[in-house]
Amino acid sequence: MKEKYSMRGVFTIVFFSVCLFYSEYVQAQIPIDASWGKGIRVEAKDSSFSLKLGLRFQTLYEGEKYLESGNWNEQLLIRRYRLKFDGYAFKPNIKYKMELGISNRDTRSGGVDEIGHTANIVLDAVVKWEFTPGVELWVGQTKLPGNRERVVSSQNMQFVDRSLVNSRFNLDRDIGLQLRAVQGSGVVFREAFAISMGEGRGVVVDNPDNGRQYTTRFEVLPMGLFKSKGDYVGADIERQPSPKLAIGVTYDYNKNTPRSRGNLGSFLMDTDNNFIYSDLSTWLVDAVFKYQGLSWNAEYAHRSSSDEVAGFGYGKGFVTALGYVFKSNYEIAGRYTTVEPIGVNSSIGAAEEYTLGFSKYIVGHSLKIQSDVSYMDTTNDYIRFRVQMELAL
Template sequence: MLSISLFFVFNAQAQSINRTKFGKGIQVVAEDSSFSFKFGIRFQTLYQGVHTKGTKGWDDRFLIRRARLKFDGYAFTPRLVYKIELGLSNSDIGAGGGGDISQTNNADNIILDAVAKYQLTPTLSLWVGQTKLPGNRERVISSQKLQFVDRSLLNSRINLDRDAGFQLRNEHQVGTVLLREMASISMGEGRDITVNNAGGYDYTGRIEILPLGEFQGDGDYVGGDIAREETPKLALAASYDFNDNASRSRGQLGSFLSEQRDLSTWFVDAMFKYKGFSAMGEYADRKVPNGTPVISYQLDGTVDETFVTGKALNLQAGYLLASNWEMAGRYTTFDPTAVTGIGEQEQYTAGLSKYIVDHSLKVQSDVTLIKEQGRNDRVQFRMQMEIAL
């Protein structure tokens, strides 16, 4: 796949206009402006070690957390743009013990994004294909542009992931206030499932309000204040998702279960930035509207199969120094529905990052105290390097 992509790119360069810079990929525009094509690569190398209180051991690993190929541009007209993103690492694909392998027989996990976006009017666009749903802010922020080594506990327990379907997105200005409305209908089972739909569809709506105007460089979806906003910027948003007869334990993610349940999820989130300081908060609430999330119990009464439901809160803030070092802190809590048998958890994280070329070349580290019901406290240390060309 990589060799074919590189052949196409460099062969096209001889006949087209090429504009590029570090972190922006190889960009090609046809001489007649009938299409554009951009190719980029990125990967993350991660070291992770965990110490459990009461033990002498240090469990660690070194892995390629993510490895991606990215393609985007426009076709025929600048009003029709496309994006394709492929994941090559075991964690991306869902194999190797670090990811979810339950769907590998029914899905092509290499494909992360394959979406076309058509600008219907100056403010309204239609998206068709597979991409992230308009859910919680932290999930929509690219894994390349996170403030910490990885997303929070809230996101790992309750989020809306990639799904196949269509979305309508509208953006308009009212005075100095920027408003965005988004709606989607998707299959509800996650990335590129190749069997027939097992339940109902997934319906998502999201509203965003930016009362102080637009962030620089789409900074409301970038971790840390890399742009160093000269005036205060604030984004407020709420999302609601209804997954009709969900088949997987976490909606678009998790194990396929033997029965189905309706899942109802609320998200409320906010992002603030000003002169290097940034703060973000999210609250999530997922429930089964009628009945119990538990599917079955073992003979001893422990839960055998269950949907993951409950409430979660994530708060984080950081300050970017003039030297491009950033210090940040994060607090996350997950309060699962009691009947599921999942333990409550709290995490306290301190992060330190060095941005060499914004989020395209950086080194990040964090230390997390993990307090989980029914388990000894753990301390986790992570260090990660990101390279995006």
Template sequence: MKKLLTIGAILLISSLTHAQSFEGSGIGKGIRFMPRDSSFFLQWNTRFQTQYVGTLNLDDNQYEDAFTIRRFRLKFKGYLLNPNIGYKVELALSNRDQGDFFSEHNDAASIVLDAVLKWKFAPGWQLWVGQTKLPGNRERVISSGSLQLVDRSRLNSRYNIDRDKGLWLWHEDQLGRMVVREVLAVTSGEGRNITSTNESGYDYTGRIEVMPFGKFKSKGDYFGADLMREERPKLSIGVTYDYNVGTSRERGQLGRFILDANGDRVNSDLATLFADAMFKYKGWSVMYEYANKRVARGVINGWDSDGNERYFYTGEAHNVQWGYLFKNNVSVDARWTQNTPTAIMINEVEEQSIIDDPETRYELGLSKYIAGHTLKIQVSTAYRDRLTKDDEMLFFAQMEIGF
């Protein structure tokens, strides 16, 4: 990490020495500069989230809490040679940010989130090459720094298809006032930073979005809350279908590797469907998402490297969130999420969900936007109504700081 920061500092100092100006730099817009020959453009953003989480078990009244640096990101984007050849690099440096990737990557850090080249080769067309987010559910594609509540929903944490490596083909067209956007992706299928040989097949993702009333201001269909206070109703409807051929991980691109009795990776096909919508108008915002994941071919279970039985995570979930942003940039928000993992037949007469506990979650939040999503304070509380485990109350507080 020290080497990485040192290299970053050298790059910054070198670039500043030859930069023409900082025109366009500012909070939320990062530090922007360009060499005298205009051979490239660089925007550097840094942000981190300081988070508090408390959990109250409503059965035994036990309370647990923790402070953490939820995320710490370095992001670089810009273009090379001309604006039609863009790039994005994003690094995750906090331990919490990398989650359980240590155990999934031979105890090595998984720092690289995005490393992708973007080529605008014709009007309305782009080709992306590298590693970045797949065009899955809307909430996952929205940046973690631009969320309406403290963190993403249970639907996202259980069903999202995250990031992968490969090719993305984007197209956007305007039909009168309506905007239609399509994307196709062909990727490795087992997630970011995996270095092993792809022996089982690829992942195929397709998404279409329709904005019947035209585009949102400042790409508002992909950030939480109506910070731009849309003067006219704006709506975006999206559908994604993902088919992952021969994956070995519990959630396709995420989770533990599942092994057979011989210790070899199993290869099952996972099919995932997402449907979502975003609506904004004069401070009001509503977002809906649906997710459904199933094993389309192959076994549904196996073992992990420690000998524990593991299942591919399948089921369905619904998520609705809505809120209102007052003129003093205080937002009141709410969320309802229902997760129904697949029930498994454990004997001849009994079927139950052993993949995960079914639950319904109700959440209320309050946010103060000091400088948009770049500098904000958010608090929320949630009630977890769980089917077979103790119900819980959750308490969150978070400050987002960046430039």
């Protein structure tokens, strides 16, 4: 019932927002700019604000064949449905971003322990203030400066979905402050520092013993910037005219978290319904190379703690992928993933995954069809087949 009312509230807000901006347009003739895949953009005549409205969804078919039992499971669903608002307020150096996830997969809680503790509709609600050229202060809820695969938008993925390494070790979103800087031209350096709550997006848990989360990331682009920010887009659909390489390292320390994977996972509780805490340390290293349709990327993750408490996701993982986009905008790509637990108390299960993907980019990542087939080597081996269509306005 709560989900029904919350969804109704979301659509009410969206409806009145559209009505408001249409009314402003009619009365003040605010310029409107719209193109496929770029959203609908309005800007005040006095340049006091701008707003871009975008929406997108993914329709996914997934089938799994379990090799030991011979069982075949399948599903057809709206994997993601997102509404996105961004622009600037008052001055062009004060930007904002708001994003809502409103599919059933987006809004449902991740486990029994999370029901009533998390709000999954609001993904991003952040203000970005560029107070000096190349340096921004971010305030609000958004993605932490974690592994590249997670920071790449789910609209711009190279495969149907992200890898097991990402699902087990990514930092996801949190509420707090971030300071980000970009330096250089020939060789480019990026730095990011974040202090956040440490329990994920929308958490409203009464946790008097909570700590904080501290994240720092450093990137170097020795061959300069990628065309069209291609280092954070899956596949080389821009066909980089010269070789481009980016290398990133992230360290994250999440103090006194009650969730099994820090910002994600179940809240762990003892038999007396008291939270169980652990301090999680996570290292994330990634690299991406692109040139004329060829793309290669790799990521390594390692999560540990000085006091490994049962149920937390201690482990390590590695993923690498190689792909090529033909001039016809078809792509073939392969990916290898391995995940290993650390210690006997870890909630991470050992697994290896081999994935072969095929994509057709009709209008870049704004209109595409992707498919992949994977072999999963785990305690219950299976083969998975997926087909997904993405449409973004």
